[in-house]
Amino acid sequence: MSEEIAIGIDLGTSYSCVSVMQNGKPVVIPNEWGEETHASCVSFLEDGSVLVGNAAKRNIITRAESTVYSAKRLIGRYYFSDEVKKAQAVMPYRIVEGSNNSVRISIHDRQYSLPEISALVLKEMKAVAEVYLGREVTQAVVTVPAYFNDNQRQATKDAGRIAGLEILRILNEPTAAALAYGVGRDVNQKVVVYDLGGGTFDVSILEIGRDVFEVLSTAGDTYLGGDDFDDRIMTWLADDFQAKHGLDLRQNRYCLQMLKEVSEKAKIDVGMKGSAQILCEGICQDTARRVLDLKAIITAETFNRMVMDLVQRTFKVCDEALQSARLTAADLDAVILVGGPTRLPIVRNSVTHYFQKGPLEGINPDQVVSMGAALQAHALLDEATSTFLVDVTPLSLRIGTVGGYTEKIIDKNTPVPIDKGKTFTTSRDGQEKVKIRVYQGESNRADECEMLGEFEFSGFRVGFRGEARIAVTFEIDTNGIVNVSAADLETGQRTTTTISLSSGLSEADIQRSQQANRSLPRARTAS
């Protein structure tokens, strides 16, 4: 019998990465072509097979309608949310409405839920690990942005199940990075993790007390990431092109994708070399059918001016995290940078200036999260676990009250796991059901918070109004996932709980998706 093994997966907006513990150290697993990070990109081919990773990314332009990327921006969101509207304007694939305000992606006349898309990325990571290890892998720790709400966490967990993985833990990305830094180092330090990913920004402040990793506070912005930097370059290029030729490249989906690709490359080049040459031959034709090229040079100075406000926005979030932790920048011992965009000199310099301290060297910002996830996966299965992680809930948990208002039940930055009880009663004689809407967010107003669902309790003793007393327990577990249960206070009998108005998948949906996922063959192409 071989020893149990579990992998750590960083499921990113743009890129994903998978690691495993070997000889007591986390190791990043390369695929057959030696690539260590894989585009979180899924391309559905004509023959019914699916291509995932960097090879799929090359299909964004040629097979635009059937290639899905940045799905993480949409996972666990409601169809009516701003993020979905924004994605509909820029994404070449079709985003449609599913049941209960959920989001579906329509490809070749079949509709996919977001967990199904993410499951294909997870399945690829699983396959990469299996090829490398030469054995089956069924357990994993998957990371999510710390600022993800319950809907997004739940959807990510569902994705894991669909991919045939038992998700041992949903771990926060910055926390994973801190683990990768601190495990086995035997330090007593306060560290900050500045995590600027492709689509999200998170900052967490941790206190490491030898083997205990305590998250003091976390703050974030799920609408800010490297993609927004690309957008700035795109706008600059497109405006310039329009001024010169009178054509708006953004009107054509093909041109838009080309524009997106060169912008991402320009961002990386300008960060590495201080300036970038942009050349995109034959991007479009003008009305006289002349073929036009897109040409430009972007200097670091121009680029920095374009994105300065985005960088400043991250520090607003850092202010918030420091304040919640009741610390100042001077109290911190180390700064850990995570995410590709933190390679940009403008980000590094601004971070150094803000925290009055240079970031730690020797940490790979693309890989550190998956390494931390592998460490945690190993720690969970190991008998001699010697790392204890105490994370916090990033958002306040609330319940709906009358008139569209909410009442706070559990404050943000409360350590998890935790539970809190509240007693409810009936308002009418003979009432058989009590309904409670649960929200996450920082506003008193329900419509400014994210609704997690409506919980309906029944099976308590029916009587006159105000007679039944129902003790409801709100729990946030170590995954940051919310569980609600209720009992009749008089009899101690557990009540039946049903959840509605939630965008999540039902048990039946998940099982159907598991079936479908197994029947989708993995496409093989030479890299």
Added chain:
Amino acid sequence: MEGLCRTLPQMDYFQILRLSATAAPEEIKTAFYKQSRGFHPDRFFHLNDPLLRTRVNEIYKRITEAYYVLRDETKRRKYVADIGGPDRAQKLRFTEADEVQNRQAVKKEREEEVGLHPKGRQFFQTALRDAAAERWTVAERNLKTALTYEPSNPRYREKLVEVQQHLKSDMKIR
């Protein structure tokens, strides 16, 4: 573990963290770390024993709760007062109702720092202290000075009216 689980409902936060009620703030963190090493659910994750896992989870949730309340000076003060009172049995867990009261206490504290001008705030605070010590004439003078910095502050005016009423009744007694 089973025994601890059973006595959990009767334990206060200090007992849960194994601390004395006079513990210093640093001791609270140390105790929390110590209890985490012993009862963190991850320690028992590899054991395929659902009952044990549930129990550890119940215990650990109470440990994080104790830490969350006791590390906050305002919450701790309120909690200590509660469990020292006659309703101890009902007050072992800090509840949201307490938090409402707590918020009101904080609000009151903040109100005492009321005012837009720092000098005005300073005179107002001195006036509050004077009023509390029933030095009505001094309080009146300080409030009037505070009002020169911020003539329309309703809180200052309200307090002035209150102090002047005291002054009037004092005169009557004399």
